[in-house]
Amino acid sequence: MRVVVCGAAGRVGRQMVESLSQEADMEVVGLVDVAAIPADLARSFAPSAVCSDDLASAIDQSSPEVVVDFTVAAAARENMVAAIERGVSPVVGTTGFSDDDIETISRKARDAGVGAFIAPNFSIGAVVLMRLSEIAASHFDHVEIIELHHDGKVDAPSGTALHTARMIVEARGEPAVDVATERFTLEGVRGGDYDGVKIHSVRLPGLVAHQEVVFGGVGQTLTLRHDSTSRESFAPGVIIAIRRVRDLKELVVGLDKLLFESVSG
Numbered sequence: 001m002r003v004v005v006c007g008a009a010g011r012v013g014r015q016m017v018e019s020l021s022q023e024a025d026m027e028v029v030g031l032v033d034v035a036a037i038p039a040d041l042a043r044s045f046a047p048s049a050v051c052s053d054d055l056a057s058a059i060d061q062s063s064p065e066v067v068v069d070f071t072v073a074a075a076a077r078e079n080m081v082a083a084i085e086r087g088v089s090p091v092v093g094t095t096g097f098s099d100d101d102i103e104t105i106s107r108k109a110r111d112a113g114v115g116a117f118i119a120p121n122f123s124i125g126a127v128v129l130m131r132l133s134e135i136a137a138s139h140f141d142h143v144e145i146i147e148l149h150h151d152g153k154v155d156a157p158s159g160t161a162l163h164t165a166r167m168i169v170e171a172r173g174e175p176a177v178d179v180a181t182e183r184f185t186l187e188g189v190r191g192g193d194y195d196g197v198k199i200h201s202v203r204l205p206g207l208v209a210h211q212e213v214v215f216g217g218v219g220q221t222l223t224l225r226h227d228s229t230s231r232e233s234f235a236p237g238v239i240i241a242i243r244r245v246r247d248l249k250e251l252v253v254g255l256d257k258l259l260f261e262s263v264s265g
């Protein structure tokens with residue numbers, strides 16, 4: 001499969017170029033980034049790839065089947081539309097999309113009959129954690145999410161934390177139960193609120209991507225935790241999505257749909 005990587009100079013993009021180039025059925029034919037693409041990256045893992053700062057022109061020059069995007073939400077939104085309009089399937093890990101963005105992209109993909117895929121988390125362990133959270137959700141009224149990421153992450157909370165909270169609330173069929181705090185001596189310490197699910201975002205150098213979901217019940221707690229200790233953890237999920245996205249005929253959101261459900265066109 002011919003793949004263009006958008007955000008190829010970024011932390012995750014670079015790892016994707018390296019990981020995808022090692023797959024026998026994949027060739028990285030384009031590297032796109034507004035930042036300079038490291039010469040050793042292209043030389044080592046994609047020697048014949050087109051390098052560009054513009055996705056549309058990279059697609060026109062390299063005829064890919066799939067575009068992988070790890071950039072920023074504003075760019076990824078445009079990139080998905082540019083890919084779909086050219087009949088190329090986007091596989092997107094970029095986070096920070098609004099519900100309106102998802103709806104617009106979904107409509108574009110459906111109208112064009114082009115498969116498209118977005119996952120707020122491509123790490124298989126994190127997706128399993130979300131599924132386990134869904135199972136626990138109806139057995140515990142109280143739940144809080146602590147997500148921890150490296151200091152370069154631009155958005156908060158993480159797309160994964162929001163997606164997990166949404167899945168928990170949907171599984172419960174009602175909001176989680178928040179514990180009222182009578183007196184605050186420091187503002188903001190109870191975190192953000194998604195339908196009763198408190199979300200706390202930690203940003204520190206030394207971290208990669210981590211999430212803890214803590215359920216509270218009478219006389220017991222249940223803690224589920226996942227750690228991505230290296231960006232390689234995102235590659236197996238991205239590879240699954242690249243292999244499946246051409247069979248889709250619309251936008252699918254969430255790696256769980258590919259791992260646990262038999263979605264197709």
Ligand code: NAP
Pocket residue numbers: 006007008009010011012013032033034035053070071072073075092093094095096119120121122123153209234
């Ligand atoms: P990063 O290191 O900042 O990389 C993003 C790259 O995209 C940068 O080189 C940036 O260039 C470039 N870029 C910005 N606008 C662009 C455009 N219009 N066209 C082409 N390239 C553009 O960020 P990262 O840590 O790799 O993360 C990228 C995204 O993936 C974030 O949204 C992050 O939350 C998400 N992510 C998702 C997962 C998942 O599993 N789904 C995992 C990890 C990260 P400049 O630096 O010059 O702006």
